[in-house]
Every structure is written in structure tokens, then in C-alpha cells.
Amino acid sequence: ELSKWRPEVIELWEKCSVPETINKETFQKSFIRHVNTTLARSIYNVDNFSAYQATAHAVRDRLIQRWNETQQIHTERDQKRVYYLSLEFLLGRSLDNALLNLGLKDSFGEGVKELGFKMEDILDQEVDAALGNGGLGRLAACYMDSLATLCYPAWGYGVRYTYGIFQQKIVDGYQDEFPDYWLNFDNPWELPRVDIVVDVQFGGHVNKITEGDKVRHEWIGGETVQAVAYDVPIPGYGVKNCINIRLWNSKPRRKFDFGKFNAGEYDQAVQEQMKAEFLTAVLYPNDNHMVGKELRLKQQYFWVAASLHDIVRRFKKSQRDWNEFPDQVAIQLNDTHPALAIVELQRILVDEERLDWDAAWDIVTHTFAFTNHTVLPEAMEKWPVPMISQLLPRHIQIIFDLNLFFLQRVEKFAPGDRDFLARLSIIEESTPQYVRMAHLAIVGSHRVNGVAKLHSKLIKETIFKDFVKYYGPDKFENKTNGITPRRWLHQANPKLSELITETLGHKDWLKDLTLLKKLEESVHDKEFRRRWMAVKHSNKVRLAEYIRDVVDVDVNPNALFDVQVKRIHEYKRQFMNILGVIHRYNTIKSMSPEQMRDVVPRVVIFGGKAAPGYYIAKLVIKLINSVASVVNKDSTIQDLLKVIFIPDYNVSVAEIIIPASDISQHISTAGTEASGTSNMKFVLNCGLILGTVDGANIEIHEEIGDDNIFMFGHLAEQVDDLRYAHRYRDVPMDPHLDAVIKDIESGSFGEARIFAPLINTLTFGKDYYLISDDFGSYLDAQKLVDEAYKKEKDWVKKSILCTANMGQFSSDRAIKEYAESIWGIIPVKV
Ligand code: TH1
Structure with a gap:
């Protein structure tokens, strides 16, 4: 008599369960119900954070339903x-990702707007x-x-x-x-x-x-x-x-x-x-x-x-x-x-x-x-x-x-x-x-x-x-x-996603990334190139605003944005990057005003955490910030160079930085970076990369071709011999590197003794990560980047070809x- 399996009981259960169809109106009801009951608030005290919680709970209800159905079917089968x-x-x-994956972003966006909120502000509340x-x-x-x-x-x-x-x-x-x-x-x-x-x-x-x-x-x-x-x-x-x-x-x-x-x-x-x-x-x-x-x-x-x-x-x-x-x-x-x-x-x-x-x-x-x-x-x-x-x-x-x-x-x-x-x-x-x-x-x-x-x-x-x-x-x-194109393009770069969908005439590329190949046909379309560039520019403006908010430095969105964001580690060679920045700074400083006119303005952006016990990695951060504070204040270089360290790099910050890069650096000593995955994210977001012959850089190179990537440095098979040479012979330091080191030691970037342990890794430490060996070809590659960036039309073409050829690097391919x-x-x- 009391059995919950009786047909009429089952029918009642089904009738009362959350409705399968969801639209703006049912969402709004759910939102308000969560404000009132889950959060115990009313219209008079719903701030952005409560609105985030209510939206999240409305989405959560849908997820749980789908979760249940999935588990049930998987158990049955x-x-x-x-x-x-x-x-x-x-x-x-999770909120933005869930809304996009469930296809609810537009209707819920409308829904919160009518209730007096902006979806953007709501999304920004989530930790x-x-x-x-x-x-x-x-x-x-x-x-x-x-x-x-x-x-x-x-x-x-x-x-x-x-x-x-x-x-x-x-x-x-x-x-x-x-x-x-x-x-x-x-x-x-x-x-x-x-x-x-x-x-x-x-x-x-x-x-x-x-x-x-x-x-x-x-x-x-x-x-x-x-x-x-x-x-x-x-x-x-x-x-x-x-x-x-x-x-x-x-x-x-x-x-x-x-x-x-x-x-x-x-x-x-x-x-x-x-x-x-x-x-x-x-x-x-x-x-x-x-x-x-x-x-x-x-x-x-x-x-x-x-x-x-x-x-x-x-x-x-x-x-x-x-x-x-x-x-x-x-x-x-x-x-x-x-x-x-x-x-x-x-x-x-x-x-x-x-x-x-x-x-x-x-x-x-x-x-x-x-x-x-x-x-x-x-x-x-x-x-x-x-x-x-x-x-x-x-x-x-x-x-x-x-x-x-x-x-x-x-x-x-x-x-x-x-x-x-x-x-x-x-x-x-x-x-x-x-x-x-x-x-x-x-x-x-x-x-x-x-x-x-x-x-x-x-x-x-x-x-x-x-x-x-x-x-x-x-x-x-x-x-x-591989990386998921849902988060790393659709969610992080909505404007580019929209342009791609409009150009291809479908959204299927989000489930089969090799379909991006068809974008190649549009490289000759001037209007398409203009729009492609406009998307990049607006992403750079967004990043410039973020930089102003978090580090209070103004950067010019028309400059070349050069990015290295990843965990700070000696093998990833952020040290080589900042040494290269010092070289660039000194080169600009030695120029006449006429020569300066020919320089491509650059914003060099760093981000990443060092393990709390990793002393040398933490010194690299200090050096970057010391260089930044000298360079960013120096009016004699006419804003041709800015150096930014973005604090607290994490997934959400990556979603802002990656779509805004022109060039990103993946410059590990050959043979040390197993794969790298941010390299894939940058190229998918039509940023070119400057990289060593290491990890997935090599396969990205194979896919996008010689013209659309800047590769440099020694090969993995040479590393043993180079290390041996440092250990047992007197290998002279690269002359440009030597000059940069002397500059640091002269106190140009604050008290020199602070950086002595870092510099010692190159000398007493026998340069284990081969910075001296790669420094010359690194600077040469950077010159090529500058030259290429001056040819705007060619640059945009390269940028399009990058995205178009990233089909292989979807995590869907890897998982299959x-x-x-x-x-x-x-x-x-x-
Ligand atoms: C990283 C690798 O360094 C990187 O190259 C690779 O793309 C990524 O894994 C995914 O495959 C690694 N992270 C860790 C973290 C710990 C220990 C070993 C590795 S390797 C804690």
C-alpha cells in the first residue's frame, strides 16, 4: 500500500521533478527561489555575489539532473x-563553462539582465x-x-x-x-x-x-x-x-x-x-x-x-x-x-x-x-x-x-x-x-x-x-x-569564436576542431582579416585594462604583446627571457631618435607562481619586477618597452591573457618540457609562438608550417655534449649575455648582491639549462619577430593560419x- 513503486506514485514523482525544458522564465523562477530559500535573502539585499550564487544553484539543479541520468544509463549498460x-x-x-556547454548562456544572460544584473559581473564573482x-x-x-x-x-x-x-x-x-x-x-x-x-x-x-x-x-x-x-x-x-x-x-x-x-x-x-x-x-x-x-x-x-x-x-x-x-x-x-x-x-x-x-x-x-x-x-x-x-x-x-x-x-x-x-x-x-x-x-x-x-x-x-x-x-x-576548445576558445575568446562560427557557417568545429582548416580559405579576404585583427585588438584592450587594475601600469594595446605565463622554473627559462629584455632595453637606450622610430613597441608580460621553497625561481620573479620598475619609469625610451609581472596567474587570469597575445614564449631547454599545453592555447587563439625545439612545440610547428612559428636554439640530442662542455671545459659566455650580466652586476636594477645567486647558476652552476648556448639564437629569433610584426598584412595571415591548423591539439583527439x-x-x- 505504501510502496513508492506503485505506478501512480511513480507518475507523481515524474510530474513533480524539475522540468526538462528550461528557458528564461523557468530560470528566473529558479533564480528567485534560490535567492529566497537557499540564500534566505530578498530583492532588497541581493548583491552580485548572491546573484552569482543563485544563478549557480539554478545551473546546478540542471547539472544534477543530467548527472543522474548519465549515471543511471551508465549503470544500466x-x-x-x-x-x-x-x-x-x-x-x-565553472559557471560560464556550464552555461556554454549546456547552451544556456544567452537565455540566462537575458534572464539576469531583466532581473537587474549583468552576466559579466555575476561570472566575475566566482573563485x-x-x-x-x-x-x-x-x-x-x-x-x-x-x-x-x-x-x-x-x-x-x-x-x-x-x-x-x-x-x-x-x-x-x-x-x-x-x-x-x-x-x-x-x-x-x-x-x-x-x-x-x-x-x-x-x-x-x-x-x-x-x-x-x-x-x-x-x-x-x-x-x-x-x-x-x-x-x-x-x-x-x-x-x-x-x-x-x-x-x-x-x-x-x-x-x-x-x-x-x-x-x-x-x-x-x-x-x-x-x-x-x-x-x-x-x-x-x-x-x-x-x-x-x-x-x-x-x-x-x-x-x-x-x-x-x-x-x-x-x-x-x-x-x-x-x-x-x-x-x-x-x-x-x-x-x-x-x-x-x-x-x-x-x-x-x-x-x-x-x-x-x-x-x-x-x-x-x-x-x-x-x-x-x-x-x-x-x-x-x-x-x-x-x-x-x-x-x-x-x-x-x-x-x-x-x-x-x-x-x-x-x-x-x-x-x-x-x-x-x-x-x-x-x-x-x-x-x-x-x-x-x-x-x-x-x-x-x-x-x-x-x-x-x-x-x-x-x-x-x-x-x-x-x-x-x-x-x-x-x-x-x-x-x-590536447586542450579543450570549449574553454580555451569558445569561453575565453567569445569574439573570435563568434567570428569563426559566422565564417564557417556552423558550430561543429567546437566538436571537431579539424574543421578550422577551412579558415585558410579566408586569408585572402581583406574584410575577414580586418575583423580578425579587430578581435585581437579588443582582447588586447581587455588585457590592458586588467593590467591597469592589478599593477597600475598603462600599456599601449597597439604594441606587440609578448607573453610568458607558466610556473616559474629554471628549465622553463623565464631567466633567459628577462635577460633578453635587458638586452632590448640597453639596445633601445643606445639608439638615436631616428633609430628609435624604427623600433616595434613591446609589452613583455610575465606571470606564474614559484614553489614557495624554490629560492632561485623566486629570485627570477624579483629580477623581473626590478627590471620592470626601472624600464617602466624610463621616459627616454618613449614607451617602446614595458615589462609587466601579472600577479597570481591562474586559470581565470589565463582566460584573459591568452587571447590577447601576439607572441608567446615556450623556451625550455630542449628535452626538458614534456609537452606544454599553453603553447596550444596561444596558437589556437591566433597568437604566434617563439619556442625551442621541445615538447609539443615541435608538433605545432609540423602542423602550422615554418612561416608561422619562430623556432630557435639547440636540439635535445645536443644537450648532453653542451652540458659536458660547460662542466669540463672553459666555455666562453655569449658576448651579449656577458654584457647583460655585467649590467646587472653594476647595479642597474637595484642592489647587485641580491641577484648573485641567480647569476651564479650561469657560472658556478655551469649553466645547466644552457642559457648562454641559446642566447644568441634567441636574440636573432626575437629580431625576426620584430621584423615580421612590422608587416601587418602578413602577420594577420600567419595569425589566421595558426588557428586554422590547430585541429590536432583538441583534447577530443587525445581522449579518442x-x-x-x-x-x-x-x-x-x-
Ligand atoms: C607537466 C609537464 O611539465 C608539462 O610539460 C606537461 O604539458 C604537463 O605536465 C601535462 O602533461 C607536469 N606537471 C607536473 C606536476 C607534478 C609532477 C610532475 C609534473 S610534469 C607535481
Whole structure:
């Protein structure tokens, strides 16, 4: 009688659920309802922020509906899913993206306008979800957008950090860090799942239990921390599919130490519980650099254990045989950060599900695949064996067993070759011993991939070459990175998006980026070129206004905007850029007024965060700001040069900067930048690039052709010899560089001693990143940029050809490649 499944009850449920059609009027109703009930406000106290919240909640309602439908259909179909494990998801803002992907921007824009608000102001209220450092985290976000848009059954798993990447302020030219407490106001883009809670265990000990001729292991004792799920819906573009990123938050268990409690130490008992919350408190702010903090290892295991528990629970609901696990589940490891998942799955299968070791291992290795994102030695994760033993006593046993069986097979392949065994071993035999996470990830995966052609070649020839010998080359693939054209063109550059749509006569290019190729036909159309330039100009005006707001410097939108925005790192060589700026400044200063008339005015724009503990990177920021304050005040150079450091570079700021660039710099030492993804964003937004023969620059060059890119510098294969020369011979410094260094040392940009440690990297430090070797060709390339910019018509043509040839670099292409050649999943459209 009371059954909720009775037809009339179901009918009532359906009638009362949120209507599927949504338009301006239903949106306005929803907006006001949220103002009144969710926010408990009235027409008299709705500010822009409340309007943002109300709009966000109205959109959230739609997302949740789509999310539910998608999950229901994916569950019904029960096809193979991919789980993307990433310790970082750099999502940025969600409202604009959701409105555009759902096709609601226009109607909701009208709706808020009638209610007395401007959509622009509303969008500007949102704080970034900045749960990542840089390229790796943003790649994960672009991939989720593509997975949703292409209707793949996919989930992301990550950590819900209470503090995202720190906020950067510039004080007296130096970087200062401030906590990013992004959850200060309610976050409408997450659904707390208070009912989805996983116990995660740390410490304790392992009992070996013999049952007949079998032994099993029991991991007991230690502390338990609870993982609570928060779901973040990710809507696809132009489809109803909406996928999920599940972020785990740590919280104390409600049970606590009653011994202490009874002894009157109530406060201490509570304090110990509170430590649990600390586990997911903060994102580690290091990009491309490993810092071996115990808390970081705990974060990694906490997240991996909760995610695998969830994945296994979902699989077990389907009542299939365990050997079908790899047919239902693909797990992608975004770098080595989740490599413990390999060990955790083996543990679950052997200790909890009682599969025998080899059968379990066969399942594990067919489930996992691993993406490597860097070859920098300082970024390679390795954890001390004693630290893992303390925290995860059963896992360290499994690691040693895995390694033993692995090395036994290697020994058969290369009998007696002890060096070969030592090089391949998961364990580094030092004091203490270390676990090499990349080795663990390779041994536990069926596929390993790099993120651009050169990078994938380099990992096979250098860091993983012994594994290629052992496994053969087929286990190693390339999957060149991609970016989502929805955020990085449609959302960030609405005017260019509109012009493209009008010119092509459709919006299909947003789902098939290769269709941009047709823009090539319009390069000869004068009116089209004029409009193309007008879009760039208005984006430069927008950036100039932003620059005035944040650093109080006026820049001329007619100048050439030269941009380098990315994490500050020695290998990315922002130092070389600012040294080049000093050279330019001194060149202009030495000119007669007639000569000056021939100079192309430039605004050189920097942005990016340095890891808080990275002393040299922070000095680079100081140098940039010191140069800026001298150059920007110098009236003798007639505004021919301005230097700007934009503070707190993040996804939202990138959306303003990228569409406004004429030239952007991607100038890493050859062989060091695995791919880079901002290079793709700039070129897609019709900005030319100045780059080294590194990462995805090479493939961009292949696509857009020699005439539309400025490449310079030594090649990756020359780097070893050049470094050797610096180390063992007296290599004279490039004369222009020498002059610039002497200028800094003479105090032209403030007290010289401040910069001594930075300059020492070139001298005592043997110029590890080869700035001197590339400086001459860098300056030459910059000259070519100046000359090319003077030929306005040709420049616009180049700019159009850039955008037109970026089809390959959509994350849709990348995701299809992963889906087809690694994951074996097929789309399920809602
Ligand atoms: C970056 C790479 O440096 C970059 O070249 C690449 O485009 C991007 O990943 C996406 O593939 C990396 N970020 C990190 C961050 C950490 C550790 C290693 C890397 S590699 C924390």
C-alpha cells in the first residue's frame, strides 16, 4: 500500500521533478527561489555575489539532473569504464563553462539582465577551483571535458583540498604566498555525499596466518581515517552527458580513544581525531619537483585506497567473475602520484578476495595504464622504504614480493646481468632503500605513455630504456596532449569564436576542431582579416585594462604583446627571457631618435607562481619586477618597452591573457618540457609562438608550417655534449649575455648582491639549462619577430593560419586515442 513503486506514485514523482525544458522564465523562477530559500535573502539585499550564487544553484539543479541520468544509463549498460586518477584537477571557474556547454548562456544572460544584473559581473564573482599546480592538473580538467563531451563512461578521482594552490602577491618585487581558502563561501559545484564514506587504514602490523598449505596476511591495528566523497559534475558540450569527478575529503572517525577520555584527557582525545582532517588540508605546491614529505605519501594512499574501494564496490555489484575486472575497469594513472593503487588492488585481490597471487597480478596489470609527464630527475617520485613500512606495512611486503617475481623474470631474460637487474629494480639499493614509483607504475601497467612525440621518444631512449629492452617497444606509446576548445576558445575568446562560427557557417568545429582548416580559405579576404585583427585588438584592450587594475601600469594595446605565463622554473627559462629584455632595453637606450622610430613597441608580460621553497625561481620573479620598475619609469625610451609581472596567474587570469597575445614564449631547454599545453592555447587563439625545439612545440610547428612559428636554439640530442662542455671545459659566455650580466652586476636594477645567486647558476652552476648556448639564437629569433610584426598584412595571415591548423591539439583527439588504444571503452550517449 505504501510502496513508492506503485505506478501512480511513480507518475507523481515524474510530474513533480524539475522540468526538462528550461528557458528564461523557468530560470528566473529558479533564480528567485534560490535567492529566497537557499540564500534566505530578498530583492532588497541581493548583491552580485548572491546573484552569482543563485544563478549557480539554478545551473546546478540542471547539472544534477543530467548527472543522474548519465549515471543511471551508465549503470544500466554496465559497459567498461575508465577511471582517471589524478592528484590534481585544475578546473578554474565553472559557471560560464556550464552555461556554454549546456547552451544556456544567452537565455540566462537575458534572464539576469531583466532581473537587474549583468552576466559579466555575476561570472566575475566566482573563485577558481585551483586544485592543481599547472599543466598536469589543467590537462586532467581538459580531459574530463572531452570525456563528457564524447560521452565516454568515465569518472575522475581526486582529492578535495581545503586549500588549493596558494595565492601569490608581489610585495617589494618578491613573491609572497597566501592561503587559498576557496571553500570560505559555499561551493555550489559539489555534491557532498555524506553517505559515501570509506575507512582508510594507516600503520599497524601484519599477521601471517597459515591455513593448510596456504598463507594469508591480515593487516590490523594502526589508525583509521575516513574518506568522505564530494562529487563534482562535469557537463559535456552539446550533449546531455554529465560525468563525475569524485573528490575525497578526510575526516575523523566518530569513535575515539575512550581510554584517554575516561582518564579525563577529553581534549587530547579530540585533538588526535582532529589530525585526520589535516590529511586533505593542503595541495602540495610543487610542480615538477618531488618533496618527500610523509603527509604527501599519506595523502596519496588515502586517495588511492578510497578510490579503489569505490571502484571495486561498483564492480562487485555486477556479480561478475574477477577475471572480467579488466573488461569492466580501466584505470589511468596520471603520473606516478597514484602508483600505490597498483599495490592496493593486488592487496585487495589477494588478502581480501583470496585470489591467488598470479591470477590477481594478471588482473592488476591488465587494468592499469600509466602516463609519464616529465623526465626531470628531481621530479621522479621515490619514497624511503622505512617510511612506507611504517605507514603501510602490508604494502611494503607486496612491493618486495612484486619486485622479487619481476626480477626473477628479468633474470631469465638477461641471465647473470646484475647491473641490468639493479637498474630495473623497483627498489633503489641505497641507504635507506627507496621505492621507485615510476618503476612500480611501469611493472604494474599494460601501457605506458608520454605526452608529446619527442617526450615519448626520449623516455624510451633514456629513463625507461632498460624497460623497453625487457618488455619490447610496444608497451610504450605516445599520446600527445590536447586542450579543450570549449574553454580555451569558445569561453575565453567569445569574439573570435563568434567570428569563426559566422565564417564557417556552423558550430561543429567546437566538436571537431579539424574543421578550422577551412579558415585558410579566408586569408585572402581583406574584410575577414580586418575583423580578425579587430578581435585581437579588443582582447588586447581587455588585457590592458586588467593590467591597469592589478599593477597600475598603462600599456599601449597597439604594441606587440609578448607573453610568458607558466610556473616559474629554471628549465622553463623565464631567466633567459628577462635577460633578453635587458638586452632590448640597453639596445633601445643606445639608439638615436631616428633609430628609435624604427623600433616595434613591446609589452613583455610575465606571470606564474614559484614553489614557495624554490629560492632561485623566486629570485627570477624579483629580477623581473626590478627590471620592470626601472624600464617602466624610463621616459627616454618613449614607451617602446614595458615589462609587466601579472600577479597570481591562474586559470581565470589565463582566460584573459591568452587571447590577447601576439607572441608567446615556450623556451625550455630542449628535452626538458614534456609537452606544454599553453603553447596550444596561444596558437589556437591566433597568437604566434617563439619556442625551442621541445615538447609539443615541435608538433605545432609540423602542423602550422615554418612561416608561422619562430623556432630557435639547440636540439635535445645536443644537450648532453653542451652540458659536458660547460662542466669540463672553459666555455666562453655569449658576448651579449656577458654584457647583460655585467649590467646587472653594476647595479642597474637595484642592489647587485641580491641577484648573485641567480647569476651564479650561469657560472658556478655551469649553466645547466644552457642559457648562454641559446642566447644568441634567441636574440636573432626575437629580431625576426620584430621584423615580421612590422608587416601587418602578413602577420594577420600567419595569425589566421595558426588557428586554422590547430585541429590536432583538441583534447577530443587525445581522449579518442586513449579510449581506443589503451582503455578499450566506447561512448554511451544519454
Ligand atoms: C607537466 C609537464 O611539465 C608539462 O610539460 C606537461 O604539458 C604537463 O605536465 C601535462 O602533461 C607536469 N606537471 C607536473 C606536476 C607534478 C609532477 C610532475 C609534473 S610534469 C607535481
